[in-house]
Every structure is written in structure tokens, then in C-alpha cells.
Amino acid sequence: MNKNDIVTVEITDIGVSGEGIGHVDGYTLFIKDAVIGDVVEAKVMKAKKNYGYARLMKVITPSEYRVEPKCAFARRCGGCQIQEMSYDRQLVFKDQKIRGNLERIGGFTKDQIDTVMQPVVGMEHPFGYRNKAQFPFGTDKEGNPITGFYAGRTHDIIANTDCALGVEQNKEILEIILQYMRENKIKSYDEKTGKGLIRHALIRYGFKTKEIMVCLVVSGKKLPKAERLIEKLIQIEGMTSITISPNTRRDNVIMGDSYEILWGQGYITDYIGNVKYQISPLSFYQVNPVQTEKLYGLALEYADLKGDETVWDLYCGIGTISLFLAQKAKQVYGVEIVPQAIDDAKENAKINAIDNAEFFVGKAEEVLPEYYAEYEREHNGETAHADVIVVDPPRKGCDETLLETIVKMQPEKVVYVSCDSATLARDLKYLCANGYEIKMCRGVDQFPQSVHVETCVLLSKLGQ
Template sequence: MKFEKNEIVTVTIEDIGNEGEGIGRVNGFTLFVKDAVVGDTVEARIVKNKKTYAYGRLEKVLVPSPFRVEPKCAWHRQCGGCQLQACSYERQLIFKQDKIRSCLIRIGGFAPEQVDACMEPIVGMEDPFRYRNKAQYPVGTDRDGNVVAGFYAARTHNIIAHTDCWLGPVENETILNCILEYMRDYKVSAYDENTGTGLVRHILIRKGFASGEIMVCLVINAKKAFQIFPDQDALLEKLTAIEGMTSVSVSLNPEQTNVIMGKEIYTLWGKDTISDTIRVRDMTQTGFPLTGKELTFAISPLSFYQVNPVQTEKLYSLALEYAGLTGQETVWDLYCGIGTISLFLAGNAGRVYGVEVIPQAIEDARKNAERNGIENAAFFVGKAEDVLQEIYEGGMADNDERMLHPDVIVVDPPRKGCDSVCLEVMLKMRPERIVYVSCDPATLARDLKVLCGDGYALERVRGVDQFGGTVHVETVVSIQRKTS
């Protein structure tokens, strides 16, 4: 059966796709319906036909699912950032647990019974809103020429004028409105992607949840930093009146590109960084109580720092637990960023080596080690695969056999996963255990298939919900080297 475009069909949603879309069947034909919740019976308008399936747009909910809830955000369908906001949080967690399991079986090639034996319950949030400590808002103009800020509509660069995202702290709305009011009052232009003209491109806001410190960085279409804004003091007066404001800066990005941040950043007021604290939690106890250990990090506009601080404590504590350290081990931390996981590990290891390709991040990592009084961590700049390969070939090891054959390797790669050469060198190093922290279950499963196909066995798997309301999920996995 093939549908006609714009045809209205009735369908019961039986499953959830990887991107959060509802999946149903009509006369054996699969239909994907965005914004439909598993258990719904809906009317959907056909928008695209394929040979064996079709896509529909939700027109009307005829019978609501028992899992359907009233979304907090009126723009959740247009924005596309919170694909699951209409679904109860309990059902979101089931979806994410199933997503991890399915990827390990379907992509990783692991047997279902093997995955089920290793999987632990997903770590959820007490309140899945107001959790993001970082947001990047595009700035533009509406049809009437008014300056607006918000988020891009799903799969477009059309800005939805919306300043109160339910995932970010309440201060974000005040900050955005201050900047927009200033831009209107002083005729400051917004960037136009089509022409490459206009000044303000994006507004980056970061908040240290533990410190209460706030950073604002305006990304501007300019080659110089100072006296760009008319009556700059008026802008700073508005922003610095906001409680917690610690840093105001500009990022220069004159390139016609989709990359948000420029390479040069200049502080206009306050500090260059803000600080935040991450504490170790006991993941073996109900409620995950704090252990009393804590680390403080300096965060710049370009720093990679997990966006959900409450869940990050659980994520990193889980990685520390999975590493199984006793205080004597040599550990490599690949894709280490500003040293967050490295410094967590250092408190329980003999020696930790971190690797990151961004020089500024490594500089921050070294400063963070010094800030926290940690002396048993060293950091290398470069691609993980390049640094490991050079170490393994003997060019940098200084005859330290434990660098070549560490006890534990921890990896926390970007969404694309590990480079194939990196996996190859990790296998040559033959650590007793590898702990893999992943933001994408699909690339995680792909890489685990390689590692577990050459001498390692799946040991423990646990999801951590860092991104309530969305389809994304973090996963921590430990794999153990098989005995000869």
C-alpha cells in the first residue's frame, strides 16, 4: 500500500524511533510520525513517501497515550530540541535504556542475553528541566525587521523567537532580553547568513551551577574586539546588574560558516573564566550520596564541559567506579577536554595521562590540575590516535613501560566515536580494562564490536540521562581483557 501525499490516515503508535518519532503501521506499511507518543492513536498527514515506509505530520491526537503529558514549552514541536517532551519522563528512560540495548545487539553484534547480563538500570534525573549550564542562541531578524533570538526550527536555520527555554536556567531569559533591548535601542544589527552582513551572530551563556557564576559571550561578525558596540558601557551596565554575572566577552567570527564560535575571544568585563565544582558520588548506594571529594574547574567560552552538572557528577563517578582503581594504576584518558575525568581518576590512580587535540583545553587541564593540587596527572596535545601511536612506538615513553601498557584506558570521544587507528593502538597496549564513555549508542556499539572482537569482553553497561526531554543519552561501559 502506498499513500498519497497529504492523505490523512489514522494510526496507532506502537514504538519510538531513534530520533523520538512515533512508529505505527497502516495495512502493514510503516509510518513515522514526529511528535506522536507511543500508545497514541492519531491522525497524521502524509508528507513523504518511500518504497516501504512513509513520514507523517501529527494533525490530531484521537486517543492519547497513557504516557502522554502536557509539555511545559509551547514551542517544543517547532523547535525540535526536546523531541520527547510530550512523553512522560518514566517512559523516556525506558526508551533510552532500550536504545542502548538495541544498538549493542544490532550494531555491536552482542547476544541479547549477554547485553542483559551486563546492563544496569539507567540513572535518571530528579527534575528533567532547567538542567543545562550552557546554551548558544542564534540572533537574527523576523519578517518585520525586529531583532530576535531563540533556537533554530528543526532541520532549518529559521529562528524561533523564544527566550525562555525550559532546559536552561531562568537567568537566560533575563540576559537575552537585556541584549535584545540594547540592540534595539542602539540600532545594533543582527547577522544575516544570506548576505554575511550584520554584527551579532550568537549569544553564548554559561552558568556554574555550584558557583552561581555566569558568563556571556557575544559572537560577532567582526575582525576587531573593542569599541565594536555603540555606547558599549550601556550594554555592560545592563549585563553586570544581573546577579552572578562574572564574565562578558566577545568571540570574533567574520567567516561565512556554520561554526558558531570564532578562534579569538576577548574579555570586555570581569574574568576570562567562570568556575564550577563537580563532586564524587557513591554510585553503589541508593540516592547516590556525595562522598565529600570535589574538584573545581575553570571554564572558558571554548571549554568542553558537560552541560548537565548534576548528572555529570553521576556520569564521572560511574566511570571512576567502572575503572576499578586501587591507587597504583597507570591510566590513559583519551579525548580528555579540560581534564574533568582525568582529575577524577587521578585521586584513585598512581598516574594519569590525558590527551586532547585542542591546545587551549590542555592548557586549561594543566591549570585545573594545579588548582586542585593534583600532581600525578600529565597532559598531551594532539589527536588521540597520533599521541598513542607515537607513545607506543617509543618516541615519547622515556622507557616507562607502564605508559606503553597501562592498567586502564578511559575514552570519552565526540559523537562520531573513536578513530580506527586509536582503537588499533589501544588494542596493542592491552590494558586490563577499558572504560568507554559515550554520547552516541550507535558509535559506541560500533567501536565495542572492534574492541571485543580482539581480546575483550563486555563487563558492565549503564546509561546516564544527561539530556531529559531529548532522545540523547550518555552511556558508560567497562570491558575486561580476557585471560589467555
């Protein structure tokens, strides 16, 4: 197979990034935007010895799983990798992705996985679900400001103010910002030169409260003629918070380290179940409130709290899972590296009148081992114990030092919430080699139309 070859290929599998996989005379091709079951014509763009990457030129025979995408930019945009796949088939793909990682990386057998896996929790309405969106700003060839999303694997902006995954208010907000920029000759930030002012707009929406937050990330300290923008934005029903976040760094981190209130308050509120949360521009808060309630409900079900347990919630963010668990536990300790998030967590405990949750600032992989060592010193060699430990780490998973301490503390149960089933499988392999076994595992589709899936796993001590 050579570069620029044109081939006809049937798509028989899906890769972890949602790309179609087909074979021509034993040679494997990865083809973005092709759906399992398609017969396609593709052009080879990169040819390795045993496999290559090809561009979809046309669909000759469409798969039974192929659907018309809701968004005209679905193929170009980096946000929706599998919008052209029927939603039922997306859930099958996500189930297979979790299973594949558990088998390949975790070393679990198919029988073991079949015993513990439950069906992926899907959505009734898999569009318009995001309560948060971050829109980059740029400039078109005519010099006009634009906003939208990055094309796949690039920082080229596809101009689009009406994302099918976001709430309908986003479009009106973005059009107001663009009009303000044009009228007041305010430039978008240019990553290449470091010049220009407006980098991103962060929009948050409370699904239960209908409160709206707009935070402009700016490469500077002030927003010129801000009152003109505020005047228009506050006419939108539900507008609660307008802020700016200065970010003068020359890297890919979106938000600055702080924010300044331009109008209203520095946060919005929303509910998961009957727990109220205060969310600032810098807060980590799950983007899909409908599925988050199902995910945290699953974590609570797996923890099976009776009311007398001590629970540690590691990577606790603004206390979302901690406060959910505190309703049923004796005591919950939350750990999070972001100080602002811990401030929010403490405030969230207060506004919900929850007094059995305590929060610590720091890296989970440092705080828990230090707590364990200190407890041992202060109690003459007696070891610290937790009944349940909940972890909800970033994509990189848990540090091995943290996993070691979890094993030492010997909780009856570990509930692992993961946004990356590959690092989840790696960490489960460690825990299951050190006295634990998987009892239940279930995917929750937090991100319909994309290849990502959350997973919730219950582990218990062997012999329990």
C-alpha cells in the first residue's frame, strides 16, 4: 500500500478514537468518519509497513448504523467524532471500548468482565446536554472576529456559534460578543503572535436553576468599554454572572488563575439531585447534569452506605461526589489540588447544611499518604482506616503512591469513577493484584456523539 492509493474497503471495526477500521489484502487502514458496516472509497494519506491512515472520499454503501449528522460541521469539528453513527451503536462502541481496555490493559478475562459488566447508561435525548462550553476566538481572512470550535487535531477555528451539544442560549451570547468586538474594534487573540485580547468565552448554564455565567478569557487585565457588552448580555433571561479571567501565558491552558467580576456575582448555582452546588468560572463541574446525576447515583449505590462509614473522596473538585455521599455517611473527607475548588466545596457544604464533610487542599497522592503516616505516628503504630474510598481522577488515572496507600488503609470498598477506561484498567490491575476484586462495572455516557465515556467500578476486599 502506498500514499495516495485509492481503495475500496469495508469497515469491519472501530478504533478507540472512533475511526473506522478496514482491511485491504490483509493491510489495515484507519479511516476517520467511516462507520462500522460502511463500504467506502478512501485515499491513503500515510502508509506504514502493516497499517496506514486514509481519508474518506465517499461512502459507496452506507452502513445500517450511519445516520445524517445534526450538525453541518460534524465531520470537520474535533468535538463530535461519531455523530454520524446511530446512538444505539455509539453505546455498543463505548461498552466495547471499556471491555477492550479491561482485557488488553487490565489483564482481565472475558468471563471476568462478562460477570461484572452492566449495560452502559445512555441518554434519552443525546443532544443539547452540555452545561459548559469553552469557545476559542480567532480572526477570519477578512479580519473579522470569529468563534466556534477547533477542527480535529488542529487549532484552526471552525466558525460556528450554534453547537448541537450546547444549550440554545450559547448562540445568542456568542453573537453578542462578536458584535461587541466588531463595533469596538477589539481583536481576537492570535496564538502565533501573542497579540490581540479575547482568547475564549466560557459559558455555563444551570439546568435546574436556569442561571447563566459568561466568563471572557483575556490576554490582558481589562476589557475596554465593558459596559457596552454587559448592557447587552444582561438582557438575556437568567444572566447571573459576567466575569473576565486574565491569561497572558503562551500555552494551551484556557483559563487564567483568577477572575474578576464585571457584573452580578462570581458564580452560578445548580443542583445534582437535591444537593445544591455553587460553581465559579474555575470550578470543575461535570458538563452533563442529566448523566452526572445517574453517575453519582451509581457511585452512591455502589458505596452502599449505612450511615456509620468514614469515606475519603479523592480528586473531589467542588465537592460534587463528597456531598452526595455525605447524605448517607458518618464522615466524608474530600481532597482536591485546586484551592478555589476547595473553597467552593466548603461553601457548598455550608449552603446544604452538611456538617459531616471536611475538605483538604493538596495532591491526593500526597495528602492521603501523609495522613496515613501521621496517623500511624500519633496512634503508636495503629493504622488509619477508611470504610469506603472514592476516586475520580483526571485522565492520567491514580498515582501508584496513592494506590499503595489505598491498599494499606484496607477499605471494605473502593469506588473508582473514571473518564479514561485505559488508565482505569491499569489501576484496577494494581488493586486486584493487591487484595481487591471487581464486583460491578458500568459505563455512563456523559459525552454522546464523542468517543469518551465515564466508567464507575465497585471493588471490594477479597473475602468480603
